[in-house]
Amino acid sequence: MKKNTKILLINPFLTTLPDDPARPSPSLSLGYLAAYIERYYDVRILDISTEGKNVAQQIGQKKRVGLTNGGIRKYLSExxxxxxxxxxxxxxHANDAFEVAKIVKETDRNILVVFGGAHASSDPESVLQNTEVDIVVIGEGEETLLEIVRRYENEERLDDIAGTCVRQGGSIKNNxxxxxxEHLDSIPFPARHLLPMDIYFETALxxxxxxxxxKIATVITSRGCPGKCIYCAVKTVWGRRWRGRSPQNVVDEIEHLNRKYGVGEIHFLDDSISVNRDRLMGICDEIIRRKLDIKWTTPNGIAIWLLNESLIKRMKEAGCYRLTFGLESGNSETLRYLGKRYDYDHAKKIIKYAHRIGLWTIxxxxxxxxDEKRDSMEDSIxxxxxxxLDFAVFYIANPFxxxxxxxxxxxxxxxxxxxPDQIVRGTSTKHFTHDELMEIQGKAFSxxxxxxxxxxxxxxxxxxxxxxxxxxxKLATKFINMGFGQLKFSKRGIAALWK
Known part of the structure; x- marks a missing residue:
């Protein structure tokens, strides 16, 4: 049996295009894993891109942000x-993760390398083609990783653990x-004390x-999404069945963030925060009851078809100031093709009401x-x-x-x-080249x-x-700056808008 087993959870460096607006942000997934496991083991988190946010290396036409290979090796050795x-x-960013795995194995071949996350969950067989990776966790990771560590510590077999993909006898086996x-309240809050929170706050400013x-912090109040949108890979990690934390548990975390870190704004990163309207109303009521001075928003989107005026009003009273709606298409035929269902009249009514009570909308x-033709895209525009709507963001379809x-x-x-890693900001279709789609996207923004x-x-x-x-x-200033940069939109698309 191994003694004093130590676990290191890594968020890799970022290799991006020069105009990509990606920046360091807390990995809640690693925070949750660390919180779940630190009750039993010595755990650390190394956020390579954040710890080395001022270290940029040019790699061809791309730039890599994060600790150098030498810096990573030094941390591993210590x-x-x-x-x-x-x-x-x-x-x-799959190749970034593979490069980190290579550095780990070069430092010590005996280290067990475990991969997880959306890409690993959606395509585990291809991940295991990389020989630096020993085992892949598919989907929700807390219990699976804990079992892997316990078995590894006890020198037991690792090839039959539920929720993993492994090599076995020259082939790849999906367990x-x-x-x-089921009960998300049983999971501890993310181990933010192991994350470089000061750097995140500083970078955001x-x-x-x-x-x-x-001061902004991210929170996830639920897992899973019952939707069947053909473009979304969320199901590979959280599944189709929705599960939610209790309002008390959610607001306990918000209050903790407010008191410990002075956080004044929460970004809910749920994929489907409004599936249970009574629960969302309960979260609002609990924020109001505790008199928390918090602003919040839903940057990953909220299902507009599940909202009504009374719920939106309560959300506003509880500190919500901006809502993002995943509308996807203004063409009913395309909307059906996507597997999405909502009534356009209801959507317009909700957007107008949100505007009337002072909420910003995206x-x-x-x-x-x-198969999409120009008239369908024009319907969306x-x-x-x-x-x-106050803002509209037009993405090019990206097949994940x-x-x-x-x-x-x-x-x-x-x-x-x-x-897959070569598909950036969409690809060509039956009717349009990728450059033509970028031009349409830029004109839509402008x-x-x-x-x-x-x-x-x-x-x-x-x-x-x-x-x-x-x-x-603040927003008006940004809008004016965007206006001066309109010519860039048609050439560089969404990254120009973000930047």
Whole structure:
């Protein structure tokens, strides 16, 4: 039996395009894993991209941000972990995770390297093609990683653990899935004391952001999504069945963040926070009951078809100031193709009501599906223009492994000669090249931006307090800067807008 087993959880460095706005942010997934395991073992988290946020290396046309290879080796040599877990949340950044695994094995071949995250869960067989990876965790990771560590410590077999993918006898074996944790309140809050929170706060202040307050923290109140959208890979990690934390447990975490770190704004990163409307109302009631001075928003989107006026009103009273709606398409036929269902009239009504009570709203749309033609894209642009949305974001469809859309692209021959990590900001379709889609995307941004700059009274009507006024001025300044950069939109797409 191994003694004093030590576990290191790693968030890799980031290799991005020069105009990519990606910046260091807390990995809640690693925070949850560490909190679950530190009750039994010595655990640390190494956020390579954050700890080395000022270290940039040019790699071809891309830049890598994070600790140098030497810095990573030094940390490994000093801590000497027995097990290293590496999060692999993005297909585009998969090679970053593989490079870290290589450094780990070069430091000590005996270290057990475990991969997890969205990309690893959606395509575990391809991940195990990399010989530096010993085992892949599929889906929810807390109980699976704990079992891996315990078996490794006791020198027991690792090839039959539920929720993993392993090599066995020259082939790759997918073990049966692990049952999801039913009672999310039983999971400790993320181990933020193991994360470089001061650096996250400092970075958020220096970078361009659209937050109302300075100190921001992210929170996840639920897992899983019952939706069947063909473009979404969330099901590979959290599954289709929705599970939610209790309102008391959620607000306990918010209160902890407020008191310990001075956090004034919460970003809920749920994929489906509004599935249970009574629960969401309960979260609002609990924030109000405790008199917490908190602002919050839903940057990952909230299901507009599940909202009503009374719930939105309570959300506003509880500190919500901005809502993001995943509208995806203004064309009903395309919407059905995507597996999404909502009523356009209801959506417009909710957006207008949110505007009337002073909430800022963002609509996200996706263009460039395999069979989509220009008139369908124009319907999406016109929906945004003719609504009361304050902002609209137009993404180009990106076929992620593990999604139905990825399989459609493969069948149609649209991914020939492309590996998943080469698909950045979408790809060509049957009717448009990728460059043409980028141009349509840029024009959509520019058209929407000009339309809102011509209606400044909409923004002014949201001002209810001095804080509202300051935030409106902040957004107006950013809008004006965007206006001067409109020519860049048509050439560089969404990254130009973010930057």
């Amino acid at each position: 801590y000497r972990p027995d097990v290293v877990g590496i999060t692999n949340p993005s297909t585009f 049966p899935p692990r049952k999801y944790i 220096k970078e361009t952001n659209y937050a109302m307050r300075n 609509g996200t749309f996706i263009i460039g599906f395999p 016109n929906f945004a223009l003719n609504s009361y 492994p593990g999604t139905e859309m990825y399989e459609i692209y493969k069948r149609e021959g649209l991914l020939d000669r492309l590996t 058209t929407f931006l000009r339309s809102r700059m011509l209606k400044p009274w909409r923004a002014l009507s949201k001002i209810r307090t001095v804080e509202d006024a300051r935030y409106t001025v």
